[in-house]
Amino acid sequence: MSMLERSILAAAFSIAAGLAVAADTPQLGQPISEADLAAWDISVGPNGVGLPAGKGTVAQGEAVYAAKCQACHGEKGAGRPNDVLVGGFDSLPGDKPALKTVGSFWPYPTTFFDYVRRAMPWTSPKTLTNDEVYAVAAYVFSLNGIIKADEVMDAQTLPKVRMPNRDGFTPFPRSPKVD
Numbered sequence: 001m002s003m004l005e006r007s008i009l010a011a012a013f014s015i016a017a018g019l020a021v022a023a024d025t026p027q028l029g030q031p032i033s034e035a036d037l038a039a040w041d042i043s044v045g046p047n048g049v050g051l052p053a054g055k056g057t058v059a060q061g062e063a064v065y066a067a068k069c070q071a072c073h074g075e076k077g078a079g080r081p082n083d084v085l086v087g088g089f090d091s092l093p094g095d096k097p098a099l100k101t102v103g104s105f106w107p108y109p110t111t112f113f114d115y116v117r118r119a120m121p122w123t124s125p126k127t128l129t130n131d132e133v134y135a136v137a138a139y140v141f142s143l144n145g146i147i148k149a150d151e152v153m154d155a156q157t158l159p160k161v162r163m164p165n166r167d168g169f170t171p172f173p174r175s176p177k178v179d
Contacts, residue, residue, distance in 0.1 A: 044114040048159030051110065055154035056135025058142040064132045065139050068121045077102075077143050082122070086143045092168065103144030107169045109161035113137050134158065 001009075044050040056064075065073075077085030088099030097105070106112050117133045119125050128136070138153040147153075147161060 042114075042117065044110050044117070046108040046110055048110050048155065051113070051155035051158060052130045053155065054130030054134050055152055056131050056133070056138050057152050058135075058138045058147075058149045060131070061135035061137070061139025061142075064128070064135050068128065068132075069136060072122055077140060085140050089164065092165065101144070102140050103146060103164060105165055105168075107163055107166050109137065109141065109146075109158050109163055112140070113158060 042050070042052075065077075072082040073085050074080045079085070083101075084099060085102050088101040088104035091098035091104055092100070102112055113133055116136055117126070117128065117130070120128060120136075134153040137158065138147065138151060141147045141153075141161060142149050142151075144164075146163065151157065153161075
């Protein structure tokens with residue numbers, strides 16, 4: 001066999017082997033579409049970048065909370081069977097904080113909004129509308145005495161809410177400064 005014939009045979013063998021390996025791949029899924037990706041691209045930063053359109057009041061939030069949150073977090077955020085959402089002020093100092101709630105622990109209102117939007121209700125996450133999330137945030141902040149009962153939460157007002165434990169965390173050096 002000549003050198004040329006050996007080279008052609010080696011090339012043919014390499015191509016055949018490559019095709020055999022490719023045929024053995026599992027062929028799972030398909031590339032993600034822009035629309036599918038957009039449904040998960042919902043991050044909200046501490047400074048409010050990424051907040052969606054919408055708005056909600058404390059009164060609207062009370063109704064949404066009663067229908068979709070109270071079964072897990074108790075009446076007026078008192079807890080049981082899941083986390084307490086209200087109270088716990090001055091319970092954080094020391095090695096073992098006594099009660100971490102929205103009012104005593106969370107440093108940014110936007111972080112609370114982002115969490116509720118992604119993870120609640122626990123039985124069907126990501127089903128609340130943006131208006132419902134703003135309203136629930138307003139209601140829970142009001143229960144904690146953080147905002148007044150007549151305030152409206154939206155993309156402009158939410159980042160301005162001053163959480164009681166805002167200064168209780170050491171900022172990560174690469175994080176954007178939040179005023």
